[in-house]
Amino acid sequence: MASLLAVGSVAYDSVQTPFGRVEEALGGSGTFFSVAASFFTQVYLVACVGRDFRREDLEFLESREIDLEGLEYMEGETFRWKGEYGYDLNEAHTLETRLNVFAHFEPKIPERYRKSDYIFLGNIDPSLQRRVLGQVADPQLVVCDTMNYWIEGHFESLLETLKGVDILMVNDAEARQLAQESNLVKAARKIHAWGPRILVIKQGEYGVLMFHSKQGQPFSDDGLSVFGAPAYPLEDVFDPTGAGDTFAGGFLGYLAGVNRSDLQTVRQAIVFGSVMASFNVEEFSLDRLRKLTYTEIKLRYSEFREMTHFEDLEGALGSELDRLAGRNP
Amino acid sequence: MASLLAVGSVAYDSVQTPFGRVEEALGGSGTFFSVAASFFTQVYLVACVGRDFRREDLEFLESREIDLEGLEYMEGETFRWKGEYGYDLNEAHTLETRLNVFAHFEPKIPERYRKSDYIFLGNIDPSLQRRVLGQVADPQLVVCDTMNYWIEGHFESLLETLKGVDILMVNDAEARQLAQESNLVKAARKIHAWGPRILVIKQGEYGVLMFHSKQGQPFSDDGLSVFGAPAYPLEDVFDPTGAGDTFAGGFLGYLAGVNRSDLQTVRQAIVFGSVMASFNVEEFSLDRLRKLTYTEIKLRYSEFREMTHFEDLEGALGSELDRLAGRNP
Numbered sequence: 001m002a003s004l005l006a007v008g009s010v011a012y013d014s015v016q017t018p019f020g021r022v023e024e025a026l027g028g029s030g031t032f033f034s035v036a037a038s039f040f041t042q043v044y045l046v047a048c049v050g051r052d053f054r055r056e057d058l059e060f061l062e063s064r065e066i067d068l069e070g071l072e073y074m075e076g077e078t079f080r081w082k083g084e085y086g087y088d089l090n091e092a093h094t095l096e097t098r099l100n101v102f103a104h105f106e107p108k109i110p111e112r113y114r115k116s117d118y119i120f121l122g123n124i125d126p127s128l129q130r131r132v133l134g135q136v137a138d139p140q141l142v143v144c145d146t147m148n149y150w151i152e153g154h155f156e157s158l159l160e161t162l163k164g165v166d167i168l169m170v171n172d173a174e175a176r177q178l179a180q181e182s183n184l185v186k187a188a189r190k191i192h193a194w195g196p197r198i199l200v201i202k203q204g205e206y207g208v209l210m211f212h213s214k215q216g217q218p219f220s221d222d223g224l225s226v227f228g229a230p231a232y233p234l235e236d237v238f239d240p241t242g243a244g245d246t247f248a249g250g251f252l253g254y255l256a257g258v259n260r261s262d263l264q265t266v267r268q269a270i271v272f273g274s275v276m277a278s279f280n281v282e283e284f285s286l287d288r289l290r291k292l293t294y295t296e297i298k299l300r301y302s303e304f305r306e307m308t309h310f311e312d313l314e315g316a317l318g319s320e321l322d323r324l325a326g327r328n329p
Numbered sequence: 330m331a332s333l334l335a336v337g338s339v340a341y342d343s344v345q346t347p348f349g350r351v352e353e354a355l356g357g358s359g360t361f362f363s364v365a366a367s368f369f370t371q372v373y374l375v376a377c378v379g380r381d382f383r384r385e386d387l388e389f390l391e392s393r394e395i396d397l398e399g400l401e402y403m404e405g406e407t408f409r410w411k412g413e414y415g416y417d418l419n420e421a422h423t424l425e426t427r428l429n430v431f432a433h434f435e436p437k438i439p440e441r442y443r444k445s446d447y448i449f450l451g452n453i454d455p456s457l458q459r460r461v462l463g464q465v466a467d468p469q470l471v472v473c474d475t476m477n478y479w480i481e482g483h484f485e486s487l488l489e490t491l492k493g494v495d496i497l498m499v500n501d502a503e504a505r506q507l508a509q510e511s512n513l514v515k516a517a518r519k520i521h522a523w524g525p526r527i528l529v530i531k532q533g534e535y536g537v538l539m540f541h542s543k544q545g546q547p548f549s550d551d552g553l554s555v556f557g558a559p560a561y562p563l564e565d566v567f568d569p570t571g572a573g574d575t576f577a578g579g580f581l582g583y584l585a586g587v588n589r590s591d592l593q594t595v596r597q598a599i600v601f602g603s604v605m606a607s608f609n610v611e612e613f614s615l616d617r618l619r620k621l622t623y624t625e626i627k628l629r630y631s632e633f634r635e636m637t638h639f640e641d642l643e644g645a646l647g648s649e650l651d652r653l654a655g656r657n658p
Contacts, residue, residue: 087511088511182416182417183563183564183565183566184562185562185563185564186564203535206532206535206536207535207536207557207559209559209562211562226562226636227636227637227639228536228558228559228560228562228636228637229557229559229637229639230536230538230557230558230559231557233513233514233538233540233555233557234512234514235512235514235515236512237512264639264640267639267640268639268640270639271639298642301642302641302642305639305641307555307556307557308556308557308558308637308638308639309637309638310556310558310593310596310597310599310600310634310637311593311596311597312631312634313597313627313630313631
């Protein structure tokens with residue numbers, strides 16, 4: 001088990017969906033990420049909160065054994081986000097963002113954290129992401145999130161950051177926007193050339209695509225290969241907030257937990273990420289993760305496998321297929 | 330190998346995409362379906378054309394060994410469709426539809442065809458679909474396509490047809506519209522209760538979901554289970570026309586070809602459908618299928634498997650995972 005350093009936001013979210021609402025619930029990308037990852041490994045969280053940060057929320061993070069030496073208390077209020085979702089639940093409509101203390105956040109990495117092998121650079125200014133990287137020794141795997149705001153306004157800085165990134169994790173619109181290319185395979189090639197050896201594309205209710213370099217696989221013309229996993233279809237989705245962050249937390253938490261990052265393990269990690277996201281959206285805020293058990297996680301992983309697997313042609317139908325071949329050139 | 334009866338349209342398509350255009354190219358749902366299915370089994374095509382139907386197109390269908398006794402020549406012109414696609418390639422914009430002889434189409438099933446075990450009811454008036462079913466003896470598997478036009482204007486008639494259908498094949502918008510339910514799991518339950526034991530939901534560039542009844546699987550509360558397959562990510566998509574029909578043709582052609590419809594085989598059939606659709610969109614009209622080989626089909630099937638598979642937890646990481654369990658309740 002290796003330790004995992006995460007930098008991101010801790011916030012209070014007010015969210016309305018067609019199924020209910022919460023006010024001032026614990027949220028933020030760093031929170032969702034850390035809690036999801038904490039099921040698999042030791043998490044070091046680097047973030048900031050205001051003096052109004054609630055004792056019960058601190059205790060909850062501690063109960064998940066998340067290391068909080070890197071959680072900085074600053075003068076002012078904690079980051080606030082207010083948003084709502086319509087019936088399709090695919091897109092958040094932001095009603096209000098108050099950065100508060102997060103506007104002045106300058107990540108400082110405690111000495112103990114600097115030898116972390118696994119690094120998650122949450123969705124913050126690319127120059128801050130680089131400053132985090134500058135403070136860690138020699139990480140084994142660096143995963144980076146970003147968004148349209150940084151792609152549009154800080155493109156060159158983001159490219160500079162990507163040089164030090166192993167895995168870029170974005171949604172499909174962001175991948176297309178970053179590469180200025182509507183075809184995802186071509187976009188993946190372009191992003192690949194900028195540094196990240198793996199591109200993970202989150203597609204919400206449609207699942208996840210991963211492009212990576214590997215010889216002798218699909219797209220092997222120049223060694224670009226692909227893995228695809230559907231999302232777990234849920235009968236009840238109450239609150240999509242944090243789905244992307246819990247995906248990232250399950251993904252990187254698992255890799256750090258087993259301390260491997262070969263491609264087969266990365267595929268499993270994508271499924272663990274999908275598992276954690278699928279649980280998280282079942283209730284508001286972090287409510288589902290608060291009571292989630294490791295047994296439930298393993299069971300849903302097995303359900304994912306059952307949901308996606310199909311027999312190889314070497315199996316029972318091989319001879320029948322060979323007969324069919326007689327019909328064709 | 331069992332024979333496959335398909336009813337659908339034969340048309341001349343004029344299509345413009347960002348990558349080029351074709352005028353009066355052979356198309357129509359019955360054509361795309363039959364040509365794709367012909368790689369796997371004997372197809373009986375029931376459709377109609379006008380006196381202007383070109384000899385070369387007839388010869389092409391014959392070269393695929395498609396049985397054309399059910400292809401009726403009628404007075405008038407062949408069905409014409411004109412459409413265009415933008416850069417996202419997800420949605421066709423219809424510029425012109427001239428039904429011509431298809432407006433008076435009344436499917437008549439030749440005697441030889443009536444004992445077919447596998448039936449494909451293409452996207453036509455639900456009452457015509459029932460009339461086709463009324464003319465066949467005792468089919469093993471009935472697959473039905475439909476669209477928003479019939480869901481909106483002929484809902485009761487469509488429900489009547491669904492009673493005799495084993496597999497309904499629609500896209501996600503159509504599934505939601507049909508069930509009047511935005512959540513796909515709930516929509517699947519509702520449609521399931523109307524007759525079809527399997528619901529195949531085509532999601533275009535995002536792949537395919539299948540809901541089916543099975544005990545002891547995900548959603549096992551009431552025996553509804555699911556299979557998900559991503560689409561094959563292509564670097565060059567030139568013309569999406571016929572993607573849904575070639576998917577259906579590969580799907581049902583394979584089932585008829587191996588003459589099985591157990592759930593494992595149906596999963597493989599979904600992958601063969603995805604394979605055929607992925608080839609079809611690589612060139613305009615039927616151009617890619619005209620030169621496709623059986624070896625290419627088998628190779629891409631294997632690539633699909635490589636693209637979607639990941640290790641079970643019983644594998645190498647089992648013991649590491651058990652160590653992680655110590656962190657959790």
